[in-house]
């Protein structure tokens with residue numbers, strides 16, 4: 108991309124709209140204030156229930172015409188990330204089970220399945236409901252459920268989608284799942300969630316895990332499918348060698364438990380785990396059957412910093428996601444305010460950066476505002492200009508938006524509903 112910011116009165120925008128449809132700077136401002144055609148198209152489509160398919164644009168649009176803040180995905184970079192990952196796994200023993208917690212978008216889940224993923228992982232029952240509605244599956248829910256209400260939803264969903272799988276990490280939960288499945292007349296597929304050291308969910312490795320797996324295998328309305336060994340803290344260990352070392356050591360202990368389960372006569376076709384940070388490590392762990400990669404689709408600033416096999420930047424996948432923001436006010440010299448603040452980015456990591464302009468730093472300026480410090484900008488930024496900002500942490504940022512704007516270069520192609528946005532129940 109040659110230029111990082113553009114006002115609507117510049118030639119490229121005019122060319123797209125034709126001579127008789129030239130938009131002036133004033134028209135541009137009014138159209139962005141009322142939301143613009145893309146925002147309206149999105150709302151209309153959601154109202155008629157098209158939450159799972161791309162929404163076509165009513166008229167051609169340029170990136171710079173979008174109402175901001177807008178979440179934008181570069182479709183070529185996304186496609187390259189998807190293909191890189193899927194090609195890597197094409198001749199590996201392990202398979203891919205991408206995690207949809209990152210994108211929450213059935214359109215992207217379908218692209219992953221089309222490229223050969225064996226299924227899609229989701230974290231919550233409500234995400235699973237959205238994916239089933241969108242015809243996405245088979246699904247694995249990677250977090251246990253613990254209430255009657257969620258159990259009822261799980262059972263209803265499993266009746267609709269018999270390939271649905273759920274993890275468990277407690278004996279009482281196994282009894283509840285079995286009673287529920289029996290009551291509705293289904294055989295529910297269950298995976299044992301192991302605590303690999305994150306101490307987040309999962310049963311301790313060793314004897315108690317074997318007992319739990321045995322209980323699932325004996326339960327008449329449950330089918331034991333395998334184990335999940337996700338190690339979240341190890342995805343972000345800085346330095347590929349250090350990551351590999353710690354991950355291999357942990358998975359070695361996991362495989363001892365898996366071996367004990369098999370010695371007890373249990374059938375475990377699935378051993379699932381891993382993520383983007385260990386995609387090329389998990390694939391080499393003997394006995395792992397699939398990898399639950401999530402962030403690779405978009406990548407984010409935080410992940411890049413953990414380092415890759417060949418250097419200090421983890422650049423096997425490149426950022427495909429950014430937030431488009433508009434400079435809206437310049438109360439003092441040397442700084443300019445954009446319309447994207449805490450409500451536009453997850454704030455648990457470092458602040459975003461300008462994607463295209465050097466010599467400018469972003470700091471949060473409140474819920475709706477960001478302040479750009481114009482230290483030594485490589486391009487001028489004035490009120491009305493748009494800038495692209497990087498994503499510090501992709502998953503929780505995506506969850507702040509209803510739509511992904513799919514762009515190629517400077518053309519907006521389609522709008523993809525983030526159907527799972529806000530589905531954290």
Ligand SMILES: Cc1ncc(COP(=O)(O)O)c(C=O)c1O
Pocket residue numbers: 206208209228249337339342381382383384399400401402403
């Ligand atoms: C259970 C589980 N699997 C897979 C992932 C995907 O991880 P990543 O985004 O690092 O690829 C996550 C992310 O938090 C997760 O919780």
